[in-house]
Amino acid sequence: MLGLRHYRGTAIDLFLGDITSFVCDVMVNAANASLQGGGGVDGAIHREGGPDILLECAKFGSCAPGQSVITGAGKLPAKKLLHAVGPIWKGGEHQEAELLGSAYLSCLKTAAELKLLHIAFPSISTGAYRFPLEQASMLAMQTVKGFCEEKPEALRRVTWVLFDSETYKAYQKALFASFPETEGDES
Numbered sequence: 685m686l687g688l689r690h691y692r693g694t695a696i697d698l699f700l701g702d703i704t705s706f707v708c709d710v711m712v713n714a715a716n717a718s719l720q721g722g723g724g725v726d727g728a729i730h731r732e733g734g735p736d737i738l739l740e741c742a743k744f745g746s747c748a749p750g751q752s753v754i755t756g757a758g759k760l761p762a763k764k765l766l767h768a769v770g771p772i773w774k775g776g777e778h779q780e781a782e783l784l785g786s787a788y789l790s791c792l793k794t795a796a797e798l799k800l801l802h803i804a805f806p807s808i809s810t811g812a813y814r815f816p817l818e819q820a821s822m823l824a825m826q827t828v829k830g831f832c833e834e835k836p837e838a839l840r841r842v843t844w845v846l847f848d849s850e851t852y853k854a855y856q857k858a859l860f861a862s863f864p865e866t867e868g869d870e871s
């Protein structure tokens with residue numbers, strides 16, 4: 685079930701699995717504003733990454749929805765960890781779309797600035813935060829597309845590591861809808 689596109693010098697692809705074992709330059713956590721850990725991918729990242737990550741998060745105190753903070757990656761197979769805080773879905777009239785786009789963009793910009801050329805995202809906000817999957821996946825892809833247009837070749841690869849096949853299929857649909865198939869792409 686490969687999903688791979690190339691766009692303005694960046695590879696965009698999908699992977700079905702556990703992000704904590706996915707080798708990349710920078711791994712993104714779906715954190716909460718307290719940065720004190722939680723369940724879902726946040727729980728898995730702190731469990732697998734070790735206690736140093738939480739100690740580093742504590743230095744930031746908190747992080748507003750739509751923003752992200754960067755720490756070391758502890759025992760995870762990445763150089764750095766970005767803790768992105770997505771919006772809690774409240775029906776769609778509370779800036780949720782803007783905040784989700786901002787959370788992704790914040791990570792893309794930091795990764796490019798620090799030359800962390802392969803970034804791996806989970807499906808931010810579509811778990812405990814209840815953001816509708818189809819809308820979130822399209823928004824995520826459109827945010828990456830806009831970033832690649834503004835900063836071609838700034839990142840080498842953007843991967844979504846998705847935890848279940850329903851989520852994978854939603855992101856695959858959004859990937860194909862957002863990025864036209866070009867020579868050498870696979871679907």
Ligand code: APR
Binds near residue numbers: 704806
């Ligand atoms: N690897 C990849 N994806 C995962 C993993 C994992 N190990 N564990 C869960 N997921 C998926 C979920 O299945 C979902 O598709 O990550 C997506 C996001 O779900 P959550 O982790 O619940 O994140 P979110 O919806 O952004 O809610 C964040 O939940 O865990 C708490 O502390 C966190 O309060 C914050 C809130």
